[in-house]
Amino acid sequence: MRHRAALLAILALPGCSTPLSYLDATSPVGGVIANLGLGLTAISVGVCVITGVLLVVAIWRRRPVGELEIAPVNDRAAIRWIGIGVAISTVFLLGSAVWTLATVSSIGEPAQAKALSIDVIGQEWWWAVKYHSSDPAREFGTANQLVIPVGVPVQINLTSRDVIHSFWVPKLGGKMDMIPSRTNVTWLEADKVGDFRGQCSEFCGLQHANMAFTVRVLSQADFNAWWDRQLQPATGSADDPRLRTFMARCAACHTIRGTPAGGILGPDLSHFGDRETIASGLMSNTPQNLARWINNTQTIKPGVKMPELGMLASEIDGVTSYLEGLK
Numbered sequence: 001m002r003h004r005a006a007l008l009a010i011l012a013l014p015g016c017s018t019p020l021s022y023l024d025a026t027s028p029v030g031g032v033i034a035n036l037g038l039g040l041t042a043i044s045v046g047v048c049v050i051t052g053v054l055l056v057v058a059i060w061r062r063r064p065v066g067e068l069e070i071a072p073v074n075d076r077a078a079i080r081w082i083g084i085g086v087a088i089s090t091v092f093l094l095g096s097a098v099w100t101l102a103t104v105s106s107i108g109e110p111a112q113a114k115a116l117s118i119d120v121i122g123q124e125w126w127w128a129v130k131y132h133s134s135d136p137a138r139e140f141g142t143a144n145q146l147v148i149p150v151g152v153p154v155q156i157n158l159t160s161r162d163v164i165h166s167f168w169v170p171k172l173g174g175k176m177d178m179i180p181s182r183t184n185v186t187w188l189e190a191d192k193v194g195d196f197r198g199q200c201s202e203f204c205g206l207q208h209a210n211m212a213f214t215v216r217v218l219s220q221a222d223f224n225a226w227w228d229r230q231l232q233p234a235t236g237s238a239d240d241p242r243l244r245t246f247m248a249r250c251a252a253c254h255t256i257r258g259t260p261a262g263g264i265l266g267p268d269l270s271h272f273g274d275r276e277t278i279a280s281g282l283m284s285n286t287p288q289n290l291a292r293w294i295n296n297t298q299t300i301k302p303g304v305k306m307p308e309l310g311m312l313a314s315e316i317d318g319v320t321s322y323l324e325g326l327k
Contacts, residue, residue, distance in 0.1 A: 019197040022170035026191045029107045029173040036103045040096055047092070107174065110153035110187055117155045118146060122165030122178040122200065125207040125304060126267055126280040131227070140230050140257070143267030144280045146188075146198075146215045149223040153189045166202035169215050175201050190217040195276070206303040212281030230271055233258020234326055242322035245315050253306070256326065266306060273327040279304075291320045 025034045121128040130141045148154045158167050160178040168175040169188060176186040190196070200211035218226060234256050236243065243259060250269075251261035257270040275285050279301055283289040294316050297306045311319070 020170050020199060025171050026194070026196070027172040027189050028110070028191070029187070029189065030171050032103055032107055033174055036100060039099065043092060043096060047089075110189060115152050115154070116148065117157065118148075119157045119159075120146070120167060120178070121159055121161055122167070122204075122211075123161040124163065124205055125200075125211040125301070127211075127213045128161075128267065131230075138227070138231060140270070141255070141268045142230065142270065144213045144277065145275055146213065147223065147226055148188060148190065148215065148217055149220045150190050150193050150217050152220070153187050156186050156188060158184045158186065163204050164202050165200045165204050165211070167198065168201040169196055169198040171196045172215060177202060188215065190215070193217050193219060197281070207301055210280060210282050210301060212277075214276060214281065216276075229274075232271075234270065236322075236325075240322070242318040245318045246322055249309055249311060249315065250319065269323060269326065271326050272323045273325055285324075287320050287324050290323060291316050294319060 022030055022037070023034050025031045117132040119128075119130040119132070121130075127144050128141065129143060129146060131139060133139050146156075156167065156176075158176055158178045159182060160180045162180065164180070165178040166175050167178055167186065172188045172190055173186060176184050178184065194217055196215045196217065198213045198215055200208060202208075204211065235258075238259075246256070247259075247261060251259075251263055253263040253266035255262050255264065255268045255270065256272075257268075261269075273285075277283060278285050278289055278293050279297075282301060283293065293300060295308060295311055297304055298308050
C-alpha cells in the first residue's frame, strides 16, 4: 500500500502547481476524476513495466547460436502462458472500464440538491454569465467571472452563441461542451475558498487559447454580500462627461446597469472595477491595461469583435476612469 501511495505522489508532482492541473482538485467532482486518472496511469505504467521485463527476459534467453533450424513445436506450456496473459489483460481492461463508468455515473449529479443556477454562454472569445433567482428582480448578468459559495453545488447551464466551445475548470470539475442552440448542464462545487482558473477546452478559432475565465469561491456570507452589490446600479450623475463619452463610444455593444447603456454584443460591464482581469483573462485589470485594451484591441487580441475605436487620449482616460470606478 505504501508503494502505491508513493507512486501516485510521484505521478502527481508534475502538475500540482499549475492553474490548469486537475491532480490537486479541490472539489468532489475534481477529486474523483483525479483519482481515476492517477489510478489508470498507475495501471498503464505497471503493464508497460511488466511487458518490458518480459521482453528483456525473452531476449536474454534467446536460442543458442547453433540452433538456427525452425522445427514445428507443439508447446502447450507456451500456449497456456499466452492464455494466462490474455486473461490477466482482460481482467485489468474490464476493471478499468467498470471503474471509469462508475466514476462518470457518480459525478453526474451532486449528493445534495443544487441551490444555485447560473447560465454561461460561450462566444468568440469571452463568457457571458447570468445568475438566476426565484425573484426575477434579483437576477443579473456579468462576464468572464463566476462567483460561487463554498460547499454548495451550483448548476451550470451551458450554451454557445456562435461555434462549439467547452467549459472546463480543472480543479473543480470535468469538461462539458457548449453547443449552439442546445443547453448542456453540469455542476460545480468547491471545498475551499479561493480563485480557480477556467478555460475553453475546444478549439474555437484564433483566440481559443486566450478564452479563459475565473471562478471565485467565497464564504456564504461573502457571497450573499457580493450578490447584493451586483444588484446595485451604477452611481454618478447622468451628466458625467465620462459617462457621456461611454454612451457615445461604447454603449452600442455594452451594458451598465443603472445607465441607458444596454448593448448586448459585448460583455456586461456593470461593476467592472471589481473584476480581476480584462479580455477574458488575458490581462490584469489595471487602469494602464484597460487604456491599452480600449485603443489596441486588434493588436492585443487579433480577431475579437471589438473594433479599434481611434479614441482621443482624453476620451480613453475618461472611459478608463469611469469603468474602474464601477465597483
